[in-house]
Amino acid sequence: EVQLLESGGNLVQPGGSLRLSCAASGFTFRNYAMSWVRQAPGRGLEWVSTLSGVGDDPYYADSVKGRFTISRDNSKDTLYLQMNSLRAEDTAVYFCARNSPTATSILFDCWGQGTLVTVSS
Amino acid sequence: EIVLTQSPATLSLSPGERATLSCRASQSISGYVAWYQQKPGQAPRLLISDASNRATGIPARFSGSGSGTDFTLTISSLEPEDFAVYYCQQRSTRLWTFGQGTRVEIK
Numbered sequence: 001e002v003q004l005l006e007s008g009g010n011l012v013q014p015g016g017s018l019r020l021s022c023a024a025s026g027f028t029f030r031n032y033a034m035s036w037v038r039q040a041p042g043r044g045l046e047w048v049s050t051l052s053g054v055g056d057d058p059y060y061a062d063s064v065k066g067r068f069t070i071s072r073d074n075s076k077d078t079l080y081l082q083m084n085s086l087r088a089e090d091t092a093v094y095f096c097a098r099n100s101p102t103a104t105s106i107l108f109d110c111w112g113q114g115t116l117v118t119v120s121s
Numbered sequence: 122e123i124v125l126t127q128s129p130a131t132l133s134l135s136p137g138e139r140a141t142l143s144c145r146a147s148q149s150i151s152g153y154v155a156w157y158q159q160k161p162g163q164a165p166r167l168l169i170s171d172a173s174n175r176a177t178g179i180p181a182r183f184s185g186s187g188s189g190t191d192f193t194l195t196i197s198s199l200e201p202e203d204f205a206v207y208y209c210q211q212r213s214t215r216l217w218t219f220g221q222g223t224r225v226e227i228k
Contacts, residue, residue: 035217037165044208044219044220044221044222045157045165045208045210045222047217047218047219050217059215059216095164095165102152102170102171102174104152104153105152105155105171105211105212106217107155107167107212108157108165108167108210109167109170109176110167111164111166112164113164114164
């Protein structure tokens with residue numbers, strides 16, 4: 001069974017930093033690109049970042065570019081999101097999701113339960 | 122950036138009724154949209170890929186259609202567990218976007 005387990009969410013002050021982790025199991029982690037998707041309280045889904053299976057060529061949403069860094073350790077089957085210069089608008093539940101290619105696109109076929117990041121003084 | 126607009130924002134229906142959810146793209150999509158279901162306090166769940174292919178384990182009452190700029194998710198006969206928020210999603214080069222969601226609530 002595919003499982004994704006996020007951790008690292010916390011309350012942090014504006015301008016602070018936090019690192020999220022996502023531990024994967026039940027599939028060959030290195031064979032899949034992985035992503036972070038967030039959801040602000042009471043709001044919709046927002047894609048944040050994606051990283052290939054080999055860990056090169058990261059993609060970022062404009063809202064986090066230059067502040068967030070996605071990485072992975074395939075020896076530990078773990079995905080990370082380093083978040084710096086945090087702002088109030090980064091407050092959200094952060095989901096880890098597995099990317100899966102289809103005939104015409106790449107989507108998110110498995111999701112973790114999420115970890116809450118709150119940015120507030 | 123392609124913007125996805127979902128309508129209506131809220132759909133109030135009774136169990137057994139048919140639900141029709143719309144997702145319109147601001148420009149033609151080269152691929153197709155995916156649809157996700159999210160219940161309160163839970164992670165999203167993939168329902169439909171490539172506009173019309175049901176994901177593993179998704180009941181046949183869920184169907185998708187559309188191409189270009191207009192896509193539709195249909196639930197043929199609502200079950201109690203179907204009341205949730207539904208999102209469409211598309212991928213452009215180096216970017217993924219979601220619609221703002223349609224809430225299907227019990228009337």
